[in-house]
Amino acid sequence: MIMAERKKSLEDVLNEYLATESEPSYEALERWAKRFPEYKDELSEFTVSWSKAENALEPNVADVVDEETLVLRAMSIVGDRLHALHPEKQESKADLANLMAEAKKNGLTIKELAKLSELSVPIVSKISRGFLDPLTVPKLVVERLAAALNRKAESVAFLMQYSSMSAEGVFFKSKEQPELPKNKENFFDAVRNDRELDEKQKKFWLELEHKHHK
Amino acid sequence: MGGTWDTGDYTLNKFSSTTLKVMPLKGMNLEGDLYQRSDEVEAQINEAVKLDSAALVERAGVSDYKALGYLNEECIVCLIRAALNCNNKSLANCLFEILFKRCAGSIYKRLKINDCERRDDAYSEVVTKLIEDIIDLNSSKADFLQVRFWVVVQRLTINVFKKHQPRPLEKNEVVFDVEELEQPGHITGPFEELLMKETFAEAEKVLLGLSERHLDVFILRHKEGWPIESIDPAEITLSTHFRVTPRTIRNWLTEGMAALKKNIGGRGQ
Numbered sequence: 001m002i003m004a005e006r007k008k009s010l011e012d013v014l015n016e017y018l019a020t021e022s023e024p025s026y027e028a029l030e031r032w033a034k035r036f037p038e039y040k041d042e043l044s045e046f047t048v049s050w051s052k053a054e055n056a057l058e059p060n061v062a063d064v065v066d067e068e069t070l071v072l073r074a075m076s077i078v079g080d081r082l083h084a085l086h087p088e089k090q091e092s093k094a095d096l097a098n099l100m101a102e103a104k105k106n107g108l109t110i111k112e113l114a115k116l117s118e119l120s121v122p123i124v125s126k127i128s129r130g131f132l133d134p135l136t137v138p139k140l141v142v143e144r145l146a147a148a149l150n151r152k153a154e155s156v157a158f159l160m161q162y163s164s165m166s167a168e169g170v171f172f173k174s175k176e177q178p179e180l181p182k183n184k185e186n187f188f189d190a191v192r193n194d195r196e197l198d199e200k201q202k203k204f205w206l207e208l209e210h211k212h213h214k
Numbered sequence: 215m216g217g218t219w220d221t222g223d224y225t226l227n228k229f230s231s232t233t234l235k236v237m238p239l240k241g242m243n244l245e246g247d248l249y250q251r252s253d254e255v256e257a258q259i260n261e262a263v264k265l266d267s268a269a270l271v272e273r274a275g276v277s278d279y280k281a282l283g284y285l286n287e288e289c290i291v292c293l294i295r296a297a298l299n300c301n302n303k304s305l306a307n308c309l310f311e312i313l314f315k316r317c318a319g320s321i322y323k324r325l326k327i328n329d330c331e332r333r334d335d336a337y338s339e340v341v342t343k344l345i346e347d348i349i350d351l352n353s354s355k356a357d358f359l360q361v362r363f364w365v366v367v368q369r370l371t372i373n374v375f376k377k378h379q380p381r382p383l384e385k386n387e388v389v390f391d392v393e394e395l396e397q398p399g400h401i402t403g404p405f406e407e408l409l410m411k412e413t414f415a416e417a418e419k420v421l422l423g424l425s426e427r428h429l430d431v432f433i434l435r436h437k438e439g440w441p442i443e444s445i446d447p448a449e450i451t452l453s454t455h456f457r458v459t460p461r462t463i464r465n466w467l468t469e470g471m472a473a474l475k476k477n478i479g480g481r482g483q
Contacts, residue, residue, distance in 0.1 A: 011355070048455070051434060071315055075314065082306060
């Protein structure tokens with residue numbers, strides 16, 4: 001026995017219509033229109049659209065859009081919408097979306113951030129863009145960056161782990177995905193190969209490697 | 215520079231623990247019962263929330279649905295909302311990317327729209343609606359996404375598909391010779407049967423040359439079995455749906471059939 005129907009939204013009805021009926025048919029439409037007479041016209045329109053969608057020919061389009069581009073477009077919209085979500089809340093570690101954007105908010109250039117953290121511009125840039133393996137980055141680096149940005153170390157650490165998902169986070173619009181290095185660099189290798197750090201600074205950071213591997 | 219420094223734990227995992235706040239479903243089905251996620255999805259959620267964020271993202275990134283540890287799309291939607299519920303936008307962002315890697319291609323493929331620009335617009339519209347429903351924590355719009363994700367995707371694409379169809383051409387004023395047809399709008403002889411086999415593949419090309427309504431009416435009548443008219447005023451018919459007389463419907467069907475006959479007549483007979 002069907003219980004008395006509660007007032008349901010059109011979306012709810014269409015969801016269940018689609019979930020129940022495997023293909024558009026007049027018989028199915030009749031049943032659902034009888035069950036939800038208040039949505040008879042909408043069900044009718046939807047069924048026509050469904051039928052058209054099922055019978056439509058594959059488009060003859062010269063430009064085939066690849067999936068990567070489609071994902072990028074979707075993520076651009078995600079970025080916009082998430083950014084607009086509760087913009088006043090800046091407390092959570094998860095709200096630190098981008099190292100460089102945070103530096104800018106604090107009135108810092110990348111050079112100043114590097115100086116405050118006792119790192120180099122290339123290394124800070126690599127950290128920001130997710131090019132370094134976060135598990136090789138010493139806690140002290142995290143703490144120094146956090147102190148310079150006036151944020152909690154947890155926030156910076158969290159960001160470092162997830163900035164490796166894509167270049168510059170995913171807040172960009174582009175038809176072509178930026179090229180990312182295939183393997184993330186070890187922090188200590190980055191220090192060794194860095195041309196900006198002086199010998200004293202290199203020695204300081206490389207001594208942590210010894211402790212890191214203990 | 216130099217001096218003492220902290221020699222504590224250098225791994226970052228200690229910073230990445232996240233307690234996700236899974237939101238219960240509030241929407242109701244036709245029987246008045248709360249929507250329920252499947253047992254499989256519930257089990258996946260229960261496992262996922264025990265993981266730290268790094269492990270969770272890695273687990274969600276498993277793309278082979280047959281692989282052990284695969285998380286269904288329904289589960290990922292739930293986890294995105296759980297992440298946003300504790301204001302973890304970064305994790306939500308990562309999970310969104312994983313979700314779209316799975317569904318973006320499928321959404322686009324369903325939008326069979328010939329015009330590239332319209333197709334792109336349609337794709338953006340579907341994606342935007344999907345995202346907005348998922349991130350709206352104050353409503354239960356995303357509940358069914360956690361029950362039957364692909365059904366909702368299908369609904370969104372159908373709704374948007376029609377909206378973004380290229381505008382039909384103006385109705386052709388040429389009247390076709392229809393004397394051969396015994397009953398306008400009905401399939402009668404072997405030629406018409408042959409016509410039907412080829413027709414649904416050809417109909418769009420030919421009938422859009424008349425008008426979109428010719429195509430709609432043709433498919434609804436001959437494929438879906440819609441009646442042209444009915445003595446019951448409450449019954450849905452082609453006439454009531456298109457808000458024209460039954461005679462007009464018959465004329466459209468007749469014109470459509472004649473156009474198709476003309477198009478494939480040389481090949482079919």
